[in-house]
Amino acid sequence: MATPIAFIGLGNMGGPMAANLVKAGHQVRGFDLSAEILKAAEENGVTAASSLAEAVEGADVVVTMLPKGEHVLAVWRELVKAVPASTLLIDCSTIDVDSARQAHELAAGKGCASLDAPVSGGTGGAAAGTLTFMAGGSGDVFERAKPYLEAMGRKIVHCGGNGAGQAAKICNNMILGISMIGVCEAFVLGEALGLSHQALFDVASTSSGQCWSLNTYCPVPGPVPTSPANNEYRPGFAAALMLKDLKLAQDAALSTGAATPLGAEAAQIYGLFEKQGQGARDFSAIIEMLRGGLQA
Ligand code: NAD
Structure with a gap:
């Protein structure tokens, strides 16, 4: 059934996700601060709105896909003023658990159902509609949101109550x-020992060292x-986003x-990489x- 949906934040991830909601037959009205990004979304069948308030008018469901917690809270503070209590609010951004819980509180203050539903699968998964969603919120709200998430993803997991989706995302x-x-350290050590990349891969990818970072990436x-x-390390998943998470x-x-x-050491190492x-x-x-070596 076609549902009026507002989509806020139509960037690298939000753009293709909104396009998949359109493909599933929904009426999607979108808003982004960038006029250029809004224009690109229009080409995918999204109706461009000139403000947040215009985008959410008459929407049964609002999806946000924004950079950080501060952006999500700023937008949700505005949107709870503009929507009726019957609106379902879903945030798909990757943000800190505390901000996610505050966003749920804002929604509850208005009487709106809400879900935190961050994703994994990157821009490729967003375009192909094969994202994994990890959702936090009540079971009823999860069931209500599921058909919309299924239009954008392949695996939809209910992780628990408010904030549990974000918790699962940052742990993953x-x-x-x-x-x-x-995995990188093992290849560097293997090189120093004169081991070929292929030999290490053939052994470790089928032994106890196997993991996604080795076998798939x-x-x-x-x-x-x-x-x-194989592509000069073009992302994929940018190191700055890994550092953020x-x-x-x-x-x-x-x-x-x-x-x-x-985890602390990994954050230090990616911090150094970004500084470079x-x-x-x-x-x-x-x-x-x-x-x-690890020279700063
Ligand atoms: P992006 O920067 O491409 O898109 C964010 C969009 O939000 C931008 O177009 C920006 O103009 C818009 N925006 C910011 N504030 C706004 C506001 N107040 N109103 C309307 N629009 C606003 O980022 P992205 O890569 O799409 O990532 C979005 C979220 O998804 C982030 O939290 C990121 O960590 C997460 N994520 C990204 C990936 C990835 O591979 N890119 C994968 C998984 C999760």
């Missing part, structure tokens, strides 16, 4: 950041032809008292910095 990405550094050219290493994990570790020593001006490259390019 902390594993990813640590495992990528581990191998950080050296050759063994996995689709990995960014590792910092979110560290903020959460600090506020909960959880011990995450390797490498933030726009794929996060697997960290292998080049590790080869050169």
Whole structure:
């Protein structure tokens, strides 16, 4: 059934996600601060709105896909003033758990149902409609949101109550950041020992060292032809975004008292990589910095 949906934030991820809602037959009205991005969304069947208030007028569902917690809270403060209590609010951005919970409180203050539903799968997954959604909110709200998430993704997981989607996202990405550094260190050590990349890959990818960073996203050219290493480390998933997620994990570790020593080290290493001006490259390019040692 066609539903009027407002989509706020139509960038690298939001643009293709909104396009998939249009393809699923929904009436999507979009708003973005960038006129250029709004124009590109129009080409994909999204109706451009000239303000947030115009975008959400008459919408049954509002989806936000914005850079950080501060942006989400600023937008949600505005939108709860503009929508009726019957509107379902879904935030798909990757943000800190505290901001996600504050956003739920803003929605509850207006009587609106809300879900935090960050994604994994990158821009490729957003375009192909194969994202994984990790959702936080009540079971009823999850069931109500599911058909819309299914129009944009392949796997939709209910992780628990408010903020649980963001919690799952930052824990997953902390594993990813640590495992990528581990795989890169193994290749650097293998090189020093005279081991070929292919030999290490053939052994580790079918042994106890296997993981996504090695088997699917191998950080050296050759063994996995689709990995960014074969494309001059163009992202993929930019190192700056990995750093952002590792910092979110560290903020959460600090506020909960959880011990995450390797997560802290991974954040330091990606911080150094960004300081060297490498933030726009794929996060697997960290292998080049590790080869050169860790000089600041
Ligand atoms: P992006 O910078 O391409 O898009 C964000 C958009 O939000 C921009 O177009 C910007 O103009 C718009 N915006 C900012 N403030 C706004 C406001 N007040 N009103 C309307 N529009 C506003 O970023 P992205 O890559 O699409 O990422 C969005 C979120 O998804 C981030 O939280 C990111 O961490 C997460 N994410 C990104 C990827 C990825 O591979 N790019 C993967 C998973 C999750």
